[in-house]
Amino acid sequence: MTDDSALRTVDVARESGYSVQQVRDLERLGVIPAATRSSNGYRAYAPVHVQALRAYRGLAGAVGPVAARQLMADLWTRTVTEAAAAINAVHVGLARERDEVLRAQQALWAIESEAAHHGAIESEAAPHGAVEAEAAHHGAAEGADTMTITELAAALGVRTSTLRFWEREGLVAPERVTSLRARRYDASAIRAARIVAALRGSGYGIPAVRDIIDSLHSLQDGCGPERVRHILVERLDRIAARSVELLRAGADLAAVLDSLTPARAPAPA
Template identity: 95%
Template sequence: MADDSALRTVDVARESGYSVQQVRDLERLGVIPAATRSSNGYRAYAPVHVQALRAYRGLAGAIGPVAARQLMADLWTRTVTEAAAAINAVHVGLARERDEVLRAQQALWAIESEAAHHGAVEAEAAHHGAAEGADTMTITELAAALGVRTSTLRFWEREGLVAPERVTSLRARRYDASSIGAARIVAALRGSGYGIPAVRDIIDSLHSLQEGGGPERARHILVERLDRIAARSVELLRAGADLADILDSLTPARAPAPA
């Protein structure tokens, strides 16, 4: 006796927004479970197949079709606990991307602020006829200006974040305007809680952005990235209800074996 609740391939295609061929292809790739076969050999689908295709659409918009196919195919072999953790990792990844862009925006602001400050210092020095080469600092002077220890500046130097203009025969360091500006940026980022690897990555990435068109272009690129992340987050939220229904159909978490 035929199951009146069974969905045909064309029904699934219509409900999911995919073509009949796409439904078959995504079944073959494991994005949706294999359909059962009716007595006459035709595919028989269930509502969970439609939910899986809608969830896949949202995931593809959030993390790309390749990663979405892999995640969906993997979900069917997981327990509820494992599948929920895999989906949560997608949310965490998007949040991390957003934090990185916001951090880069803060660093760009710091770089631009320091450039403006340095320009004002140069203008003031020129107005008062300061001698060429006066805009330098010793390591002690720079450390005092930044409110850090001289050992901190030496550590930043070893990490490649700040370099003195020159080191005299007596190993005395002199920092020129460029080095002072870099040190101020590093101090600002470190004061905001960023670790050394993060500071290095931020400065390197911003330098790359600026080389591609200056600070204005860098700001535009970062805003575009935030907009794309927001759109991807919406796609993930759109997939949420269908993913929740899929999790309900999975095997419950296994209880730990007795001791």
């Protein structure tokens, strides 16, 4: 007796937008559960297979195909509670990326404001002592906002070894390194690190990042800041597009979760 509700591979391909071969490949990779076999040996799929493939497409647009494949394969081994937490983590990750870019924009604004402020003081031909007093005051203000290498790495979502690598490449310099080689970063270094993190997240290589950071430090013309501003706006647009892809996958992800095992009740004491 055949199951009239069963879907053939060609049906799943048509409904999901993938080719027949892609459906088989994604099944082999664990993106969708293994199909059952009908009495004649052909694959028999259910509607949840189509929904899973649609969910995968949205996830791939949000986090990339490799991460999406790993996440989908993992979801099938989880309870509803665990799987929902994994999907929520994707939303949180995108929100964090967006927050970091916004902080980089604030850092860029601070760098430009600082340069304009110092330029205004020098253009007024203030007495030498007044310039020194202003510099001392600014330095004291920055000193009140410092981070250790561990704190800065956590704030940026990178490893401490990454910050040390950026230091070796001349991208970010700590305010000081103690005799115990403990690093502290002042407000200026923190701002630079936020911009470096945003540029690296946008796919820029080390040489390109170094050129941009050097142009920001010199601020001889508006090209440096304007270039960074454009990069950051583009990155925000890409994050927004990825967020839309994740939202578009929402209903299909919910269907996948509905098919999973409910959360296990705790064992009695």
